[in-house]
Amino acid sequence: MKKLINSPDAVLADSLIGVAAAHPELRVDHSNRIIYRGEGTKTGKVALISGGGSGHEPLHGGFVGFGMLDAAISGEVFTSPTPDQIQEATKVADAGAGVLHIVKNYTGDVMNFDMAAELAGADTGVTVETVVTNDDVAVTDSTWTAGRRGVGVTVLLEKIAGAAAEEGRDLAAVAAIARSVNENGRSMGMALTSCTVPAAGKPTFDLPDNEMEIGVGIHGEPGRRRVALAPASDIAGMLVDPILADLDFTSGPTIVMLNGMGGSPLIELYLMYGEVARLLEAAGVTVGRSLVGNYITSLDMAGCSLTLLRADDEVLSLWDAPVNTAGLRWGM
Amino acid sequence: MTASVSLADLTAWLGAFRDLVTENRDYLTELDSAIGDADHGANMARGMGAVLDKLGQAEPAVTVDELFKGVGMTLVSSVGGASGPLYGTFFLRFGVAAGAVSELDGPALSSALAAGLGGVIARGKAEAGDKTMLDALAPALEAFDDALADGLPAAAAAAASAAAAGRDATLDLVARKGRASYLGERSAGHLDPGATSTAYLFEALAGVVA
Helix, strand or coil: CCCCCCCHHHHHHHHHHHHHHHCCCEEEECCCCEEEECCCCCCCCCEEEEEEEECCCCCCHHHEEECCECEEEEEEECCCCCHHHHHHHHHHHCCCCCEEEEEECCHHHHHHHHHHHHHHHHHCCCCEEEEEECCECCCCCCCCCCCCCCCCHHHHHHHHHHHHHHCCCCHHHHHHHHHHHHHCEEEEEEECCCCECCCCCCECCCCCCCEEEECCCCCCCCCCEEEECCCHHHHHHHHHHHHHHHCCCCCCEEEEEEEECECCCHHHHHHHHHHHHHHHHHCCCEEEEEEEECCCCCCCECEEEEEEEECCHHHHHHHHCCEEECCCEECC | CCCEEEHHHHHHHHHHHHHHHHHCHHHHHHHHHHHCCCCHHHHHHHHHHHHHHHHHHCCCCCCHHHHHHHHHHHHHHHHCCCHHHHHHHHHHHHHHHHCCCCEEEHHHHHHHHHHHHHHHHHHHCCCCCCCCCHHHHHHHHHHHHHHHHHCHHHHHHHHHHHHHHHHHHHHHCCCCCCHHHHHHHHHCCCCCHHHHHHHHHHHHHHHHCC
């Protein structure tokens, strides 16, 4: 394992020291591993909180700031944060208008946020609404699985619901737009390589040079199937087709995110976006807005994921609203 | 023959469990790498390490419920993931059911274990055969109860064997809960990491009440 680290056990703590040093506009609670806006939540504004395992940067800490999150809670690499961390962030970020918990649908995240909401309700009296994202079409949504994973749509949701909260909408309205974004978003991911969890020291799975995994999540886990390596134009189809088969995107503008898994260079991500855009046009999908880059990653995994979100004028205007975070910044 | 387990026995059980998950940290992580996210060994070793550190620093608990509430809260607040809430809930419910006593006889230990099992089911919503820790836990408790007439050591030994058999039987199962469920059919052919750590829990118990 070759990584820019001091020791595998200190990766998260050391990285948060760097976040604090690089971003004086943020406040980092190192003992609870929470990143807050430096100025705190504006009085009367609904607070947006998210969190999860580390290793997906810039998600979630990179999205704390004006127009997006008020706090992000970091667990160990690929491990959900604990209920007491979540409860602390909930208490601190609340500015009187309640708190929206944004949770990706993974067993551990859901359980820890559930326990935190139970504790917070009994203990602090803060009103909490929860939205669980589950946009990954690679997973069959049935009683035989833990349900679809929450992946790329989480980024779009944090931006759009964050803008709604910034406008002064109340908790019920912010939660409603967040749920609507989740319901209208779909994602599909693929991997060219595994990733190396620092504490494990070696790649999570073996993947020969001539093969790839289709239908991966964001934790270095294998995908739904392994296939022969193919040109980008074919890979684009493997991402676009299952999404379009799951939901109709031809009725209005679509927000498209081509996301890198952490180990693929931008030149490849743009190449992939070109292939995806061509297929979407052929399928009658109108791209309203697009975003290309590393936004929800899986450590050093090479590969990408595609997220499509059905939008309308309201969603597009919330998307275009000013945002000022380490990971996403425009209109300021 | 041991007729009951004392607070010292129960603390020794926790210590033996810590030792087993620490010794097998890399093995548990390897199992989790195949069908999950490669963190089960590190999480269990960190969590049980924190439990024993805390027990070493605090005033010794005088009742079973006090001991296990502390254990459960430490696991919940130090592990994260799914194993933190699941093992944490197991020990929390175990403690509540055991009550403010200083030792547990066979039936009392059985009730406490059953309450822990109920907590795991409530938290994880898994069923038998879903390829989870439940597939080691549920048969262990059943075997414990069946052998209890022969005494506590026999019951603990039977529970350990049944947990190990349950763990081995997860090899061919297709996961229907947790992160391994995303692999569908590809999850078959691998032991479940959670069932494996649960087998250590009963191996530790059998070692202590022998």
